[in-house]
Amino acid sequence: MKKKIVITGVGILASNAIGKEAFWNALEKGVSGIKEVSLFETTALKSKLAGEIKDFDPKPYLGEKGLRLLDRSTILVNVAAKLALDDANFSVTKDNADEVGVVLGTTLGSVWSISEFDKQALREGPRYVNPALFPNTVINSPASQISIRFGITGFNTTIATGFTSSLDALKYACDFIQLGRAKAVLVGGVEEMCIQTYLGFYKLGFSAASKNGGIELSCPFDKRRNGIIFGEGSGMFLIEDEESAKKRGAKIYCEVKSIGYAFDPFRVNKYNRRGPGIRQALKKALDEAGLVMGDIDYISANANSTKEADVIETEAICDVFGDKAKKLPVSAIKSMIGETFSASGAMQMAAGIGSLENQFIPPTINYEEKDADCDLDYVPNKSRKAKLSNVLISCFGPSGTNNCIILSK
Numbered sequence: 001m002k003k004k005i006v007i008t009g010v011g012i013l014a015s016n017a018i019g020k021e022a023f024w025n026a027l028e029k030g031v032s033g034i035k036e037v038s039l040f041e042t043t044a045l046k047s048k049l050a051g052e053i054k055d056f057d058p059k060p061y062l063g064e065k066g067l068r069l070l071d072r073s074t075i076l077v078n079v080a081a082k083l084a085l086d087d088a089n090f091s092v093t094k095d096n097a098d099e100v101g102v103v104l105g106t107t108l109g110s111v112w113s114i115s116e117f118d119k120q121a122l123r124e125g126p127r128y129v130n131p132a133l134f135p136n137t138v139i140n141s142p143a144s145q146i147s148i149r150f151g152i153t154g155f156n157t158t159i160a161t162g163f164t165s166s167l168d169a170l171k172y173a174c175d176f177i178q179l180g181r182a183k184a185v186l187v188g189g190v191e192e193m194c195i196q197t198y199l200g201f202y203k204l205g206f207s208a209a210s211k212n213g214g215i216e217l218s219c220p221f222d223k224r225r226n227g228i229i230f231g232e233g234s235g236m237f238l239i240e241d242e243e244s245a246k247k248r249g250a251k252i253y254c255e256v257k258s259i260g261y262a263f264d265p266f267r268v269n270k271y272n273r274r275g276p277g278i279r280q281a282l283k284k285a286l287d288e289a290g291l292v293m294g295d296i297d298y299i300s301a302n303a304n305s306t307k308e309a310d311v312i313e314t315e316a317i318c319d320v321f322g323d324k325a326k327k328l329p330v331s332a333i334k335s336m337i338g339e340t341f342s343a344s345g346a347m348q349m350a351a352g353i354g355s356l357e358n359q360f361i362p363p364t365i366n367y368e369e370k371d372a373d374c375d376l377d378y379v380p381n382k383s384r385k386a387k388l389s390n391v392l393i394s395c396f397g398p399s400g401t402n403n404c405i406i407l408s409k
Contacts, residue, residue, distance in 0.1 A: 005174050007407075008250040009088025009238030011080035011188075012350040014337050015051035015231055019083060024354035027362040028383045032336045034218055034229050040195040047207040049216050051231025051338030052193045066149070069132050073109035074142040077190040080236035081146045084186060088238040088250060092151050101154040101182040103173040104143035105165030105189035107342045112194035113137045142190060154182055163302075163397030165189055166235065166345030167405055171259045173239060183244045188236035189346035197341075201230050204269060208305065218339075219366035220303035220332035221310050221374040228304045231338025235346030253353050257291075257390065257408040260284030264400045275312040277402035278302075278394065282320045285392060285404040293324045296406070297388040298361050300348045302395050303332035304339040311373045313394060318376070329386065331379040335365045345395045345403065352391040356409045361386050
């Protein structure tokens with residue numbers, strides 16, 4: 001018999017708020033975390049904005065011990081993990097440590113560390129680099145540090161699939177629980193703000209204002225959109241099988257009702273304009289959940305303010321949901337926090353849980369000019385109170401990955 005998998009802990013760090021309550025409140029009020037970059041110099045670039053977590057101090061959450069040699073990604077995700085464990089009132093002990101796992105979605109989490117390590121080696125010679133900095137250059141280092149800090153001795157896995165990494169990590173974690181190889185899993189994603197990743201998106205032409213100048217604004221579905229605003233953050237969740245959660249008296253936020261994954265092998269860093277992958281993922285999520293179109297109360301859209309992707313998603317929703325599409329609220333939290341890449345699915349999960357918990361739909365802010373190719377209800381500029389039972393989260397990227405999940409009350 002298939003186990004029900006539930007979410008019992010939420011830990012979130014975003015550019016507009018830290019902690020679940022603050023994050024949900026910021027979303028409901030339409031608060032943007034997108035501001036001028038302060039972590040590095042942007043004078044020579046056309047793009048100067050980002051969803052950066054400013055004035056962040058991890059010490060109140062993690063204490064001072066062991067932080068000096070950790071990079072930003074690792075610190076962000078460890079704080080998110082601590083918040084999730086505390087929220088779930090879950091203690092890792094010698095009796096249950098083997099039954100707890102960690103799965104983290106991150107793709108660029110080690111880029112800054114690799115760059116800095118190599119820079120030092122080139123400048124001073126390989127014999128003079130600090131060996132204590134080397135562990136940060138390994139892509140699974142942030143996930144490993146979670147297990148080390150919290151004494152988790154079950155499986156530890158890093159998923160690096162780009163934009164859908166967090167939701168792919170969730171699929172992996174759910175499978176382990178279904179197979180009886182874990183009773184609880186810390187799962188989520190992280191991406192940090194650094195000059196290397198910022199420049200990567202900028203030089204590929206994904207960033208707002210990077211190609212032809214124009215407005216630098218995260219405005220999904222709006223006619224003025226011309227690219228992403230890069231953001232950073234981390235979202236971690238404790239998931240458990242329902243029986244285990246109830247046995248320990250845990251508060252249950254929602255059920256992970258279904259996960260629909262599809263890969264569309266088209267081209268690297270280029271969207272397939274026909275969008276077969278996202279259509280397939282949407283259909284799979286509905287079929288696996290045993291739900292029909294009318295059961296979905298709200299879609300948390302992937303929409304990241306790129307010209308192509310927002311149209312592809314709109315058309316996919318229209319095709320899959322048919323006549324129901326026009327009446328279905330669809331909104332984009334990336335209008336407030338930017339495109340957080342590997343962490344984006346985790347950010348949407350945290351928002352979706354808040355929507356179910358507090359019965360509201362976050363707005364798509366900065367929405368002013370209607371695009372004839374994007375003609376759904378995008379909940380413009382102001383949040384909306386609503387009766388929600390099933391929230392669908394859509395996530396996809398330009399290299400073929402597509403993942404949609406349904407969270408149910």
